Amino acid sequence: MTVHEWASLLVQQVAETDWLQWVAVAAGVAEVLYARAGKIWLYPTGILGTVLTIYILWCSGLYAECWLNGYYFVMSVYGWWHWARKKNTPPVKASYCNAAEWWITGAIVVLGTLLLYVILKYKTPSTVPFWDAWVSATAWAGMWLLARRKIENWILLNISNLFAVPLLFYKHLPMFAALTVFLFVIAVQGFFAWRKEIRADALGTMIPGHS
Known part of the structure; x- marks a missing residue:
């Protein structure tokens, strides 16, 4: 397809997107922005986006994708519990x-x-079973690391994003491919922000009396 044809397809998809899908996408974007900033709000927004996505995919008959988003839901709940501030605990x-x-x-x-x-x-009529599986599995690993606040989560999530972009274009989903490019950029920024935080914490522990 030409650039003009891709642009036309993108405009068509945007025009045909209902409000529920926009809310799900907005929640997904908010989740990543909160994750980059190190805010616990990433989990409630992530849970909202995941629940809406599961409903949308179920209505569309994409049951395998529902299972994957069910995993994201579980990991978001686990991450919220693991990350939450506890009494007398930093x-x-x-x-x-x-x-x-x-x-x-x-x-x-x-x-x-x-x-x-x-x-x-x-078990499904998927035409790209390996690449679909690879993109999802690397995202699984990234979500697990994100829940434990490990900086490598950004690397795994961007490996998933890197392969997801051409896969989405292949499936004629340019709007979601563009969103994935945005998430890729946010993840890069998140990696450097977290690295700065880790270095600052390490420097603080080396200064006597620093709290």
């Missing part, structure tokens, strides 16, 4: 993965890709 700070967390991350990516590939290949 909030969870951003940090780097340790060896065990890297192993878990790798397992989520590999096993998630294989599991989803088998389901999409043999």
Whole structure:
């Protein structure tokens, strides 16, 4: 397709998007912006967006995507609980993965890709089962790391975004591809913001009497 044809398709999709989808997309954008800023509000907005997305996908008959968003819902609830400020307990700070967390991350990516590939290949009419599975599994791993406030979450989420953009264009979904490009940029900014926070915390611990 030419650039003009892609632009026409984008305009058509925007015109045909109902208010419920716009609310779901807005909640998703708000979730990422809150995540970049390190605000716990990322979880309630993420939960709202996920619930709406599950409903929209279910009505559209995209049941496999509903399962994936069900996972995002569970991870958002877990992340909210894990990240919440508790009495006499400081909030969870951003940090780097340790060896065990890297192993878990790798397992989520590999096993998630294989599991989803088998389901999409043999239980759905998907025409891109492997790439769909890969994009989802890397996002799974990123969500798990985000819930634990590990800076590597941005890397995993952007690996997912990087492959999702051409996949969405292939599926003639340029509006969602454009949104994914936006999320990619936000994730890059989030990585550097969290790295700055980690370095500031490390510097503080090296200064005697610093709180």
